[in-house]
Amino acid sequence: xxxxxxxxxxxxxxxxxxxxxxxxxxxxxxxxxxxxxxxxxxxxxxxxxxxxxxxxxxxxxxxxxxxxxxxxxxxxxxxxxxxxxxxxxxxxxxxxxxxxx
Numbered sequence: 001x002x003x004x005x006x007x008x009x010x011x012x013x014x015x016x017x018x019x020x021x022x023x024x025x026x027x028x029x030x031x032x033x034x035x036x037x038x039x040x041x042x043x044x045x046x047x048x049x050x051x052x053x054x055x056x057x058x059x060x061x062x063x064x065x066x067x068x069x070x071x072x073x074x075x076x077x078x079x080x081x082x083x084x085x086x087x088x089x090x091x092x093x094x095x096x097x098x099x100x101x
Contacts, residue, residue, distance in 0.1 A: 002064070002067050002068060002071060003041070003067065003070070003071055006071040006075045007034060007037055007038075007041075007075070009075075010033060010037055010075045010078060010079045011030040011031075011033045011034050011037070012030060013079065014029050014030060014033040014079065014082045014083060014086060015027060015029050015030030015033070017029075017083060017086050018030075018086045018089070021086070021087075022086060022089050022090075022091055022092065023091055023092035024086070024089060024092060029082070029086060032082070033078060033079075033082045036078045036081060036082060037074055037075060037078035037079075040073075040074035040075075040077060040078045041070065041071075041074035041075075043074075044070050044073045044074045045070050045074075048066060048069065048070050
């Protein structure tokens with residue numbers, strides 16, 4: 001549940017940032033963020049599970065801490081990477097109404 005909330009918050013934040021700040025399609029940027037965060041989470045979860053196999057006592061007694069660590073280590077860099085990409089995008093030009101433009 002914590003992972004779903006983390007994914008949702010990061011995706012909505014990047015989508016809103018792209019939509020409001022740069023005039024881009026927020027849903028597209030939220031979806032791209034979901035893909036980036038999913039890949040990062042898979043990598044971090046694989047590494048954490050390999051560590052948990054060696055330290056089974058910690059993984060069994062502190063699953064919430066392990067889950068929060070995986071979310072922070074995947075969501076933080078994904079958010080920063082996507083925020084940097086959105087920040088460097090040029091603002092979308094709007095077409096002015098009228099035949100002389």
